[in-house]
Structure formats: C-alpha cells, structure tokens
Amino acid sequence: MSFDEKTHPPGQGAVSYGSYLCVPQLTSLQQLVSEPGHHDEMLFIIVHQTYELWFKQLLHELDTIGEMMRAGHALAAGRLVNRCVEIQKVLVRQVAVIETMTPMDFLAFRDKLQPASGFQSAQFREFEYALGIRDAGYLKNYESDNESRERLEGRLAAPPVPEAFFALLRDRGFDAPPLPLDADDDARAAIRETRVAAVSRLYAEFEAHYDLFMLAEALIEMDQQLMLWRQRHVVMVERVIGGRRGTGGSSGAGYLKTTLEKRAFPELWDLRTSMSVHHSY
Ligand code: HEM
Structure with missing residues (x-):
C-alpha cells in the first residue's frame, strides 16, 4: 500500500492534520503495564517513544550524510550533521x-518492566554502529528479534560514517587509510596513528580545506553530544535507581560508566593533543 493510500484512503475527503500524521494511531500506542495504571508510567512510555522517533530521524540523516560524503559533498553533509547535533x-x-x-x-511500576531496558533499543545500537562504534556483542540481545538483528548486521557490514569521512580526506590527497572491518589490534592502532597525523594536517592547513575542517568540527560535536547524552543518562539513572542493577540485567550505573569512553571519531579527539600552535583568523 502506498503512503497516500495508508494515510488518505480513496474517497475519504481531503487529507487532514490527524490523518496525515496518523495521530489516532500514534496516541493509541501508549499501553501501560501497571494496574491500576500508575500516573508516571504514561510519562515513562512517551519519553522513551519520543527518543525512538528521534533515533529514527537520526538514522535517516546518517544514511544521507554517508551518501553525501561518498559523493564528495562535504558542505552539504556538514549541514545535515549540524541538524543531527540539534536533535541530540x-x-x-x-x-x-x-x-x-x-x-x-518509578519503583511502583519498575518490576513490571523486567527484563525490558533501553539496553535493547535496536535503533540506539544502530546509531552507534552507523557511527563506527561497532561492538557485535550486543547482537545477542536480538536472538528472538530477526528484523532488528538483520538491520544491525546490515549496519555492521556497511561502511560507517567515519570511513566516508576519511575517504573524503584521501580524495584531497591526505594519507588517511581505510580501516578494514577485520583489522587486528596492531593494524588498527597503526591506521589510527596515520589518521591522527592526517587530521592534524587538516587542522594545520584548515584555510585550504575549510569545508573538510567545518565538517570535522561538526562531526566531533556529534560525538560530543552522544557522550553528553551518556553522561546525562547515567546521572539520571543514579538519581532514580541509585546503585540497583538494571532491568536489562547489567550492573546498572556501573555498566553505563564503562560506556562513557566510547568515541566515534577518536582521531578528532587525539589531534587536539598532538597538533602544533597555528595562526587562526
Ligand atoms: C527512569 C528512567 C531510566 C532508568 C532508571 C534507566 C536505567 C538504565 C540502566 C540501568 C541501563 C543499563 C542497562 C540495564 O538495564 O541493565 C540503561 C541503559 C540504557 N538506557 Fe536507560 N534508563 C532510563 C531511561 C532511559 C530513557 C528515557 C532512554 C531513552 C531512550 C534510555 C535509553 C537507554 C539506552 C540506549 C541504554 C543502553 C546504553 C548503552 O548500552 O550504552 N534510558 N538504562
């Protein structure tokens, strides 16, 4: 069925706000598990659903950002990265x-949620994978969810956004080697070192490659916003459930703190340490 037929069946009059946006369907998707329904469970569900909608939008943007980069359009890609940053x-x-x-x-209805957890958010994991934060260990959460597992496996097999960025640098004559998916730790470290030198050169010569420089600044901001979300989430978790274990089975805040070091663009962070002083205007 086409989009038009779903939202605007033939013979049903002009398209309206509600029919176009599927508002009746959207507002019927909040199914409370507490009985009688706890007042705050509605908030809990709507906040999570809102995140999932934004995750969907972010993935939609990242797909196009990758395509634009592969087509050599650094400025256009940077504009959409800036949109992602605003969403973040x-x-x-x-x-x-x-x-x-x-x-x-929260404790009044938390037990009813076991073992569900944001840990299982397939779209969050897809966002990480699309950004090259590729821990395949999370796939085991989707053994009984074929659709999510296939989408995640597809993301793991596809070149992530950082690869498209370094390909752009190569096209401009920088020595920024690709990172093969099967690279071992030594090869990975050597490639990363060469890439840090490449982005350090980009920052030293930023006037000559202003579009790539602006794109790099937008990408590090996207990475920073993801990190800020992780920090904000773990502090909220400590405030709401303290040191309790997560409903997803992890140690809770302890596990979440181990994720704070994850980076999509480690090279862009490292160059700040190694770059030399340079005139800027
Ligand atoms: C009362 C509110 C919340 C609490 C107490 C909470 C708690 C937790 C805990 C303890 C974990 C660790 C995994 C586990 O469950 O064992 C986790 C993971 C996660 N939560 Fe929340 N959370 C809350 C709200 C949210 C919201 C609103 C989102 C938005 C989508 C979210 C997204 C996530 C994600 C994506 C992870 C996985 C993080 C990762 O593995 O890096 N959480 N949460």
Missing part, C-alpha cells in the same frame, strides 16, 4: 523530563 541537544535536555519522576514513582 534535544535528546540531552529531555533527560530532565524523566528526572521529574521520583524514585518512589
């Missing part, structure tokens, strides 16, 4: 909404 800022700010829930409120 909303995602970071939104943690404060769920934080208005007291520990008592």
